[in-house]
Amino acid sequence: MAEYKRPSTEAEFAANFSPKKPLMSDTEAYYESSRCLYCYDAPCINACPTGIDIPTFIRQINNDNKDGAAKTIYESNWFGHACGNVCPTEELCEGACVYNNSDVKPIEIGRLQAHATDKVIRSKKKLFITGKPTGKKVAVIGAGPAGVSCACELRMLGHSVDIFEARAKASGLCVHGVAPYKLTNEEAVDEIAYLQEQFGFNIHYNKPVNGRAELDKLEKDYDAIFIGIGLGATSALGIPGENKKGVMGALEFVEVLRNKHQATAVGNAVIVLGGGNTAMDAASESCRMGAESVIIAYRRGPEEMGAYSFEFDLAKKSGSKALFNVTPVEIMGNGSVTGVKFIRNKTAYGKIEAIPGSEFVEPCDMVLLGTGQGKQVELLEQISGVKLDQKGRILDNRGRIVVNEHYQTSNPKYFAAGDAVNGGVEVVNAAAEAKKAAHGIDQYLKK
Amino acid sequence: MADLRTNLAGIKSPNPFWLASAPPTNSGYQIMKAFDAGWGGAVWKTLGVPVVNVSSRYGSVNYRDKRMVGFNNIELITDRPLKDNLREISEVKKRFPEHAVIASLMVETREEWHSIIRDVENAGADGIELNFGCPHGMCERGMGSAVGQEPKVLQTIVGWVKEVAKVPVITKLTPNISDITRPARAARAGGSDAISLINTIQSIVGVDIDQFVPYPIVDGQSTNGGYCGPAVKPIALNMVKNCAQHPEVGIPISGIGGVENWRDAVEFILLGATTVQVCTAVMHFGFGIIREILPGIERYMDEKGFKTIEDFRGKALPNIKHWEDLNLKYKVTASINESKCIGCQLCYTACEDGAHQAIALSNDPANRIPTIIDENCVGCNLCSLVCPVEDCITMERRDDAKQHLTWAERTAAGNIPKTFNDELAGGLHHWVPEPGEALAKKKPRHYKG
Known part of the structure; x- marks a missing residue:
C-alpha cells in the first residue's frame, strides 16, 4: 500500500514532495554552526570535489557574516546553492565529518551551505568583481552546471562568454533531472540569475548547437569553445515491447514531473528498471505521486547497485519494493504496457547468468527505464579533431577519456567537462571540473 | 545521608x-x-x-550557541518602598521561619544605617x-563599591552598623x-561577622558595532555595568581562596560568582565558603535549578x-x-587514546601553532590520528583541553614520583x-624548529596565501 495519496492540487504535490533538506532558519543555522569543531585540514573539505573551505564558511555563519560564508562557498563552487541541496553529502562532506567517528550526528553541511547561499541570492548582493576584460570571447555549449560554472570562472578571468542552451531554462539537470524534493525549479533558476547578474555572461536560450555549419560559425566567432552538453536521453534497453505506451526513461519522467507536477501521469503499478540514483529518484517520486505499487528491478544484488545506499533507503521509505537478480526480457502488453517479463539471474565469478526456465511476469501499467543516459554523439562527432571512444566519451590528444588536466580535447580550441566527460556523476563534479577547464581555456588564450 | 544544614556566623x-x-x-x-x-x-534585593532605574538594564555575553555565559547589569538597588519590603520580609519569615532571610542594605549616613538596621531586624531579618x-x-x-574600594571607610561604616546590629553582619x-584581602581585613577589623x-x-559586555554604543543601550548611550554569570566564577574562586587563606x-x-550547579557550589565550599549565593543562573533558568543542585x-x-558541609569546607585550601x-620535578606528557580519537586534529593545530610543536601527523593522509612527540611535550595540558572527546587525551605522569624540588628550595x-x-x-x-621551517611546511590545500 502506498504511503502517499495521489496529489491533485499544487498544495498536495508540495506536501508529498516536501524538501529533503529544508532551508534552515537563522536560529537553526546558528545552533548547527556552533557545533562545528573547526578541524585541522578538515576531512569535509577533502571530501568535497570542489574543496570548499567548509569549516571557514560555517564559522562565518556562526559569526554573523553570511555574505562572507556565501563568498567562501562560491569561491570554490559556482553552484554553491544547488550543491548544498542536491549533493550526496552523506557520501561526501557530511560522510567525512569526524563526528561520525564518535557516533555524534555529523554537521548538516549541505543545509548550512544552502542557508548561506540562499541569503545572498535573495539579497542579490554582489560578492565578486569580474576580471579586467581580455578581449577574448568564449562560446559555452550548454547552460548546465558545467557550462555555467565555466562561464563564471571565465568572467573572473576577464573573458567574455556566450552560452548556447538548447532548452528554455538554464541549470541543466538541476531543473530537468533532479528530484523535486531536493531542489525546486525556482531555486535552480534563481541561482543562475544571481550568477548571471553578477558575472554578465550571456545565455542564448532555445539555441541548440547542431551540425557542422553551426560549429564552424562558433569557431570563427570565438577564441575557444567549451562543451558542457551533459548526456543524452535514456538509452534503450534493446528488448521487445520497449515502445509500448507507459514505458519511458526515468530521467524523462523526472523532467515531466518537475514541470507538470501533479498533472504528471503516473501508473498504479510502476516498475523501475535499474539500480542507479536516477532509478531510485524515479521510484521515490512514483511513490510520492500516489502509485500503489512501485518495484525497483535490478539485475544484480543490492550491494552492487550503483545508487548510494541513502538513496535506496529513501526509495524504500517512500514505499518502493525491490526485486534483485532479475533481468527484463520483454515488456508485455497490447499497445499499453501490462507487465514486464523477467528472468532470474545467478552470479558466478562476478558475471550474471540467466537461470533457464525462471521467467516470470510482474504486472504493471508503467515502466521507467533507469538504465543510464546515452552520449550526445551526434554533436560531438561533428567537431573536427575531437576523438570519441566507442562509448561516445570525449578523448584527449593521448586518447584518454579524462581529456587532460586542463580539460582540453584533442582539438585544442575545444574544452569539455561535466557529465559529457565524466560519464555522469554529480553536479559538484561538473562544477569542479568546469572551473579547472576555465583555467585551461585561460592558459590556452594567453598563448 | 548528607546533612546540608549550614550556619554562617550564626x-x-x-x-x-x-x-x-539581585x-x-x-x-x-x-x-x-x-x-x-x-x-x-x-539575600533581599x-x-x-x-533610586530611579533606567529602562534597558542587562547585557549578555554569548559564546557560540550558549547564552549568557557572562551577564551584566546597570540596575540599581531596590526601587520599591521600604515599608513594602519590610512587610514582605515579615510575611516570608512567618511562612518560612527556618529559612535564612538576609537584608542587604545600602545607605549613607550613620543615622540612616542605624535606622534601617532597626527596621529590618524588627521585620524579622536573620542577618544583614x-x-x-x-x-x-x-x-x-x-x-557601593566606592566604599568597598576604601578599606578605611568600609571599616568605619561596618563599625556604625555593629553599634546597633543584633543579628549577624555580612560585608x-x-x-x-x-x-581583595584588604577590604576583607577591614571588614573583620570593623567587627563584621562574615564576608x-x-x-x-x-x-562592558559588548559593543553594538552598527550603532557604535555598548550594551545595554539606553536611548543610544550606555555606561559600564556589573559583570557576573559563569564567566566570572574563576575570578570569584580565586578571591574566595585569597580571603579563606x-x-x-x-x-x-x-561565596558568590557564577554558581549554577552543584559542582560550582562544591568548588566554592572546597575553597572555604560556608554558603553560596546564586543570581545569574536563576535569572536564566528560574528557581527550578535547585532540583539539580540539591541531589547533586x-x-x-x-x-x-x-556528612556535613563543614566536613569538606576548605578542603582544597x-x-x-x-x-x-610547586614541585619542579613533576613531569607529565600527553597520551592519545587511539581508539577514542575521532581525527579532528585540533590537538595538533593547537600544539603546533599555540604551544610547543609536540604533536605530529601521520604521512598517510588516511590516518588522521596524531601522535605525541614525547621529547617535545612539556606537559602543558593544551591538547587535552581542546580535545572534544572525553578522556581521549590524558596527561600521564612520567617522573618517578620520588623527587621533590621547588623554585623556593632551588633559590635557597x-x-x-x-x-x-x-x-x-x-x-x-x-x-x-628553525623559523624558516614554518614556510617549508606542507599546508592543507584550502589554506590560501
Missing part, C-alpha cells in the same frame, strides 16, 4: 544555597516561591536610599549584608580592587562520606600554594638561573 539555613541580592530577590513573592522550590536562604560592592550608579553617589566585597564575595565586576581575615565566607551535592557528599612551592640552595642565557634556565634545552 545565620542558619536548611542548605547552603542562597539567592544573592532581581530574583526583589519581592516577597519571588522569595517565597524560591523557598518553596527548595532554596535555603535569600538591597534596601536603602531611594552590607552592599559595598555595586560598581555602577551607586558608587558615583559615594556608596559584601567588590572585586574591583587589586587585593560575601564577589559582587559584580565593572564591565589569609590569617587576618578569618571570618566565614559566603547530596550524591557527592554521600559518595565522599561527607592546603593544596593551593605559591608558584615557588643558590641553584637558580641568574643571567638571560643561563644554562640553568628552563627553555634552553627545549627543541624548537
